[in-house]
Amino acid sequence: MSVDGETAQDEVETDESGWEVDPDDEWGVAVITTVGRQLRLRREAAGLRAGEFGKAIGYGEDLVYKVEGGRRIPRQDYLVRADDFLGADGLIAATWEDVKKVRYPKKVRELGKLEGKAVEIGVYEGNSVHGLLQTPEHARTLFRAAQPPYSPDDVERMVAARMARRSVFERTPSPTLSFVLEEGVLRRPIGGTMAWRQQLEHLLEMGRLHNVVLQVMPMNCETHSGLDGRIELLKFPDGTAVGRSDGAFNGRPTSELKHLRILELRYGTIRAEALSPGKSLTFIEQLLGET
Numbered sequence: 001m002s003v004d005g006e007t008a009q010d011e012v013e014t015d016e017s018g019w020e021v022d023p024d025d026e027w028g029v030a031v032i033t034t035v036g037r038q039l040r041l042r043r044e045a046a047g048l049r050a051g052e053f054g055k056a057i058g059y060g061e062d063l064v065y066k067v068e069g070g071r072r073i074p075r076q077d078y079l080v081r082a083d084d085f086l087g088a089d090g091l092i093a094a095t096w097e098d099v100k101k102v103r104y105p106k107k108v109r110e111l112g113k114l115e116g117k118a119v120e121i122g123v124y125e126g127n128s129v130h131g132l133l134q135t136p137e138h139a140r141t142l143f144r145a146a147q148p149p150y151s152p153d154d155v156e157r158m159v160a161a162r163m164a165r166r167s168v169f170e171r172t173p174s175p176t177l178s179f180v181l182e183e184g185v186l187r188r189p190i191g192g193t194m195a196w197r198q199q200l201e202h203l204l205e206m207g208r209l210h211n212v213v214l215q216v217m218p219m220n221c222e223t224h225s226g227l228d229g230r231i232e233l234l235k236f237p238d239g240t241a242v243g244r245s246d247g248a249f250n251g252r253p254t255s256e257l258k259h260l261r262i263l264e265l266r267y268g269t270i271r272a273e274a275l276s277p278g279k280s281l282t283f284i285e286q287l288l289g290e291t
Contacts, residue, residue, distance in 0.1 A: 019073045019103060019157045028102035033070030035079075035095045040068035042086045057081035073103050104161035112161075114242065115168045120235040124180045124226045124270050126217075128190075129199065131162050132169075133179060133206055133214075138199045139163070141191035174211040180226070180267075180274050183219045186287055193291055200288045207281050215274040216283050224273045225266040233263055 021032050043053045043064075050068070051061040059078060066072035076096045083092035102109070115121065115132070123130050129138060139162045143155045150158070168175060186203075189196040207214035217224065229246020236242075243263040244253045254260065275283060 019153060021071055021073055022106060025102065025106040028073075028106065029070065031098050031102045032073055035074065035099060036068040036070040038095070039074075039082060039092065042082075042088060042092065043068070046086055053082075053085075056085050073099060076100070104157065104164065112165045114234055115165060116171070117236055118168075118175055118234040119237050120176045120233075121168070122178045122231075122233040122267050124217075124231040124267055125185065126182045126226060126230065128185055129181060129203070130179055132165060132177070133181075133203060134162060135195070135199050135202050136163055137191050137195040141195065169206070169209065169212070176211055176213075178213040178215070178271070180215045180217055180270050182217050183283075186216065186284065189291070197288060197291050200284055200291070204281060204284055204288070207277070207284070213277050214280055215271060215277055216280040217270065217274045218283075221273055224270055226270045231263055231267050231270070233260070233267055 021029055023029065043050070046053075048056075050064040054061045054064040057078070058081060063072065063078075067074045067078065076099075079096050079099070080093045082088070083090060086092065104112075121132075123132075128142065131139070134142075136159055139159045140155060143150055143158050168177070181203075186200070190199065203214065206212055217226070228248075229251075231243070231245045233243045234241060240255065241260050242253050242255050243260050244251065245263055245266070248262065248266075249259055254263075274280070
């Protein structure tokens with residue numbers, strides 16, 4: 001799923017157009033600093049002040065200074081407008097190929113890279129719908145509920161990053177994905193009735209994909225091996241794997257064979273105790289009919 005496109009605005013943009021650069025993201029800082037320097041040199045070569053340039057391309061002066069100083073990540077529209085106005089023949093617009101690789105937080109990029117390489121992904125989630133299965137509004141509601149609160153700008157950045165990870169469903173060849181969600185997760189109307197209906201409909205859509213297995217752990221299951229937290233398993237083409245569980249190995253990712261065997265055992269047991277894929281989809285359909 002592409003989230004690269006940006007809608008052009010007719011009015012002058014506010015200072016919030018674009019995302020702040022994480023100072024701890026060394027690669028991201030290097031990319032954005034380099035792009036900003038190129039923009040500043042071209043603007044100065046054209047004999048333009050920052051305010052004049054910003055007005056010409058529809059953005060504020062403060063934003064121009066932040067982009068050129070490597071402190072804010074420019075959006076694609078900003079680069080395209082700058083390219084057109086400065087007559088850069090596509091050279092500025094082409095920097096989007098580098099910028100888009102660092103526009104999301106470092107941890108999200110690393111997770112997306114792993115998911116992008118995996119041939120098999122298995123997830124048990126007991127507290128919320130897994131990120132790969134969330135709708136934009138569901139994700140937005142969760143981020144807005146965080147404490148301490150995120151800024152509106154950060155919320156939208158994280159929503160976009162989460163939606164970009166869904167490209168894993170569009171890969172060829174298709175990876176095998178399996179999810180087990182707790183029944184209680186499906187009953188919580190995150191974002192209100194309409195948003196929750198959309199989320200349930202999306203789960204049904206995902207659960208019917210040929211490479212996705214979606215199961216529900218019923219609340220009448222008294223106990224199972226996932227009650228101490230989320231379990232995630234990713235397997236790669238070369239036979240290696242990485243796994244993580246909230247309740248094991250200090251919650252840290254692990255590639256040790258003995259640890260992976262434990263996680264696979266737990267996940268296999270959870271899947272065996274959950275509703276079958278067919279019954280799980282029927283349950284979600286029934287739940288949707290009740291909302």
